[in-house]
Amino acid sequence: MVDAVAFKYRNNLAWRDVPDECPPWQTLFDRFTHWARDGT
Numbered sequence: 289m290v291d292a293v294a295f296k297y298r299n300n301l302a303w304r305d306v307p308d309e310c311p312p313w314q315t316l317f318d319r320f321t322h323w324a325r326d327g328t
Contacts, residue, residue: 289311289315289316289319292306292310292311292316293316293319293320295307295310296316303316303317
């Protein structure tokens with residue numbers, strides 16, 4: 289999960305453009321938003 293979020297930012301991709309090997313973009317977005325809110 290962390291690798292997928294890092295991949296998204298390293299490659300300057302939109303959430304919807306993450307590769308199919310990654311979890312669904314909605315899951316990544318929700319998890320990232322949660323981590324950002326709690327300071328993770």
